[in-house]
Amino acid sequence: MGLYKSKYTAKPLPPVDLPELRVVGKPLRRVDALAKAVGKTVYAGDFSMPGMLYAKVFRSTVPSARIKRLDVSKARALPGVACVLTAEDLPDGKLVTDIPGQTGQKVRKGSLTSVLARDRVRFVGEPIALVAAETLEIAEKALEMIEIEYEELPGVFDPLEAMKPGAPIVYEPDNIVARWKIRKGDVHAGMAEADLIIENTYRVPFVEHAYLEPEAGVAWVDERGVINIRVSTQVVEHFRSIAKAVGVPQNKIRTIGTMVGGGFGGKEDITVEIFLALLAKHTQRPVKLVYTREESMMSQSKRHPFIITHRTGVKRNGRIVAAEIDLVADSGAYPYLSPYVLLYAVVMATGPYRIPNVRVDGVAVATNNPFTSAFRGFGGPQAAFAYEQQMDAIAEALGMDPMEVRRINYLRTGDTNATGQVIESAAWLEETATRALEALGEKEPDRGSVKIGRGVASYFQSYGRITWLHDTSRAWVGVELDGTVVVRSGVPDLGAGQVNSLAQITAEVLGVPLDQVTVYSTDSALTPLAGTSTATRQLYMSGNAVYQAASAVRKVLLDRASKHFEEDPKDLDMAEGRIFVKHNPEQSISLAEMAQICAAEGLPLSNLALFRAPFTDPLDPENLQGRVFPDFTFGAQAVEVAVDTETGEITLLKSVACHDIGRAINRAAVEGQIEGGSSQGLGYALLEEYVMEEGIPKTVTLSEYLIPTSMDFPPTKAIVLESGSGKGPFGAKGIGEPSLTPAAAAVANAVADAIGVRIHELPITPEKVLEALKRIK
Amino acid sequence: MLPEFELLMPRTLSEALEMLTQAREGVAPIAGGTNLVVDMRGGRHRPSVLVNVAGLEELRGIRRENGHVVIGATTTVAELLEEPLIAEAAPVLWSAARVFANPLVRNRATVGGNLADASPAADTAPPLLVLDAEVQLTSKEGSRWVPLDEFFLGVRQTLRQPDELLTAIRFPVPPSGAVGGFYKLGLRKADAISVASVAVVVEVGEDGTCRKARIAMGAVAPRPIRAYEAEKLLEGRVLTPELVAEAAHLCAEATSPIDDIRASAAYRKHVVEVLARRLLSEERR
């Protein structure tokens, strides 16, 4: 047994010319670190206001029903209750759960859903009424006094069932939420050419984000009549949809984002904002709403379960000649971002491999399960779990080394992927995979019934949004008269160091120490809109925007300094708060003095920059040929596991992740992302499953829904490669999502390597190991 | 949210017992609160009066007394780990404490609370069962010692009367030849509810025969249970691999597990046998 060699050696990296920088790339203490460490950061739930009311949400307890009767009169009459709102009390505002018109699809009926259910509920946890009261106790009491009668309707809980004729329709016109297809080359001819065809079906479950901080916020109406919402969110731009839903002009909603205690995609959709805005508007008082853990788990989005079937045609020499891939995603009760998650999974379904003939068919299907939407990786980890196990299955069928099969088929710079998009940046696939495997060292020997196995998974994952969404970001940079620097950017910081990166880039460009930069962020009214903290886009987008803005300010300063020193601006540089002549650093002036000179002469010491990603037109959903993303990150993870073949227990012994991140802006933050993403991915591999039974969630506490603890896995060793080839500032790519993507596939491959039988379904639990072993006995 | 309740803070044991007797329906002792508060938040338990026993001097401490190890009911799981007497005299209990919950919970969770709560998965129960432990139940009327094995009745049901407190746990100091082990199988490496657990203590004589065998199992029946048939099979015989395998099989036979979110009944039965066999085999060496 044992598919893998016991030792791998990496080849030297291709040469790259990356100049050493002064601030960028250094593992400096993040600007947000101290306040978090000492508990000074005021998270969304920590904030209170005088005279504030407490809100609660009344939710459905059945997965599919007509609301026959809803009576809130007793709750309204309860002393201390300020207001109870139902669908009857709302303007006809809709919650937009999709980005209509940008997927090449018509606006679907289900995409526009009522903010509160009016006559129909489609999943357990769907909001029906809102309460605001003087205390949380009263608000909870009021919830208990709301009377509701349901007429239960047949539901559908399995996407394959939901596609069958006669299945209950979750919402009109049918249960098909989205379809995407890739048609490249001639897949029939390709299969005919193949020596061997390998077919497997892979399944992944619902997964919960399980951030430390549940959804939370406070809203109030200010003296201008503006509804302010201070909220934990990945997207302050939602103020526009909130305005629509609440029925006020867009300039009457302001979202003030807080430091986010974990988002992972779960705070990409609107969560508490509309409820808060409605209650603040109705009561004209500040209102606070913080979800409980159970509520957060039950009512918010989940990662999409997928059923993915691969049929791969290969030549004896290991070359893949054709791939047919079918993907079915459970979209749950409302579309939300399902069309896009499906698109990502479809585009990445082949993996980072050069395959001339490809057919991919993806479909997202409505069910009466919780709605599914964004989750770190956005369809990428699901796709990777399938394509990377398929690569090992191919290696096994051909009797080849898994690394060798990959090497033969890896995409290289200049190749086109399945959608015909040219890979423009470095594609260090072999470089990352062999380094990850090499760093595992010698394989441990088996110990009796405990078998040791190792596995690798390569991946590619986009950074930046779909190019036909026409993404932009803005940033403002200004120098003060004492030489300190202010940055204004709408970037939400999810804890990944988004704000710090902007500070570190600005410090580099303007030659000031990191602590001289103050960043104001995440305010839809006062900071320039930077777009969403999603899609691994902020460093790429806002990093470039801030780089542009800082560079523009730098130009003003250097132009003026060039007059001062009578030197060409090219011969000047900025560091440590001074402007100096490169060939004679003694000749220098402080940034403060130069700023004062510029101010006196009316020169602009600030700049508002706009960065635009490449803009493309939507592709034909029938074949998807063309550019979909700005670029991709490439990398790999390798793990070694011990599998107890008698109890099925799996112990992760070693884990190494190697990613080409283009360029590290803050090395410690990059390593943090890799370790954290890996843990989340390893939890996906071995522990996590949000269990649904006929639409009823069974795992709504952290006692049943198991996320990894610090005891579960050894820390993932991060190997950070820098090709400098990314489209972000200083050649950076993105690592936020990619860090999670390969983990589960690597573990699955390692388990198969250890026990000689493949488990096609996540999570890989002890019981599944024993069942799999029974199959080969 | 936590429902409203009245919290009583007795200073002495007799005050606490008086409060328990006086209180109307719906009184509950509270020690670490790591079960009770969670249950109250979740609406599964709604006592209106809580009597805090955590501060009672009389219920604290671990000591050796008349050939017994006596553990005060409010001894925390962390204290079990710190006390050399436990590590020396009852490594099987120490092992269970080591894989109990997480460090934060271990600092609050008490042994008395773990037993009084009577979860089928309570992790101190199997080791204490194999140590032949007894629990002391005390009311205003006096105290009684009850074998732990008789104390557990069913899922979260015990012999304890509402006016009684669990005040201490004791077990005979095992002879020096006694060896044992505990294994907890959970779905993750820490802070997991047992899917199945097995505790074993055996005394093997100079001649290699097993003088005494105790095997107990958690999370495989409505209450933590002993494997009497397996124990009987082993006593008086040499622990050969064949005998151990047979005993392990009898352990599985003694279980009546359920299917739940964590594991199937079949899996539980299967792993109990594996774990029992392994623990007994280790003791042979």
Ligand SMILES: Cc1cc2nc3c(=O)[nH]c(=O)nc-3n(C[C@H](O)[C@H](O)[C@H](O)COP(=O)(O)OP(=O)(O)OC[C@H]3O[C@@H](n4cnc5c(N)ncnc54)[C@H](O)[C@@H]3O)c2cc1C
């Ligand atoms: C995160 C977490 C992890 C956990 N992990 C584990 C684990 O790994 N293994 C495990 O076995 N348990 C675990 N538990 C459960 C719990 O921590 C233990 O059962 C603990 O020992 C209970 O003790 P306590 O002092 O907190 O009891 P409490 O919650 O105070 O009380 C529990 C019950 O016992 C009663 N009671 C308490 N003391 C007395 C007394 N002296 N006399 C009479 N009745 C009394 C109370 O009325 C209540 O009904 C975990 C709990 C949490 C929250």
